[in-house]
Amino acid sequence: MGRCYRLSKKISEDMATEILREVKEIEDVERAEFTDENEKLLIQTGEDKYPDVMGKAVNIFSRVGEGCELSFCGFCVE
Numbered sequence: 001m002g003r004c005y006r007l008s009k010k011i012s013e014d015m016a017t018e019i020l021r022e023v024k025e026i027e028d029v030e031r032a033e034f035t036d037e038n039e040k041l042l043i044q045t046g047e048d049k050y051p052d053v054m055g056k057a058v059n060i061f062s063r064v065g066e067g068c069e070l071s072f073c074g075f076c077v078e
Contacts, residue, residue: 002031002044002076005054007061008069011038015065022060026053042076 011019016038023032023043031044045053054070061068 002042003050003072004035004074004076005041005043005070006073007039007041007065008071009065009067011065011068013038015068019060019064022064023057026056029053040073041070044076 016034020032020034023029023041028045028049029043030046031042033042034040035042041057043053043057058070061070
């Protein structure tokens with residue numbers, strides 16, 4: 001099961017590409033992808049790994065996305 005996070009603002013395709021590249025490099029990330037035309041992020045990791053993974057992801061979004069923030073919006077079941 002993954003978790004979905006809503007982006008606080010629209011990001012460019014270049015930003016999305018760089019964010020995804022950096023997020024996928026985070027240790028323990030099993031899956032990361034944008035959905036809904038880059039309005040949401042789906043991320044999958046071990047249940048006990050979410051705090052560390054998302055702490056790093058939030059920093060990436062803020063830096064690369066020029067202040068973009070993430071907010072949890074639900075679970076994603078495949």
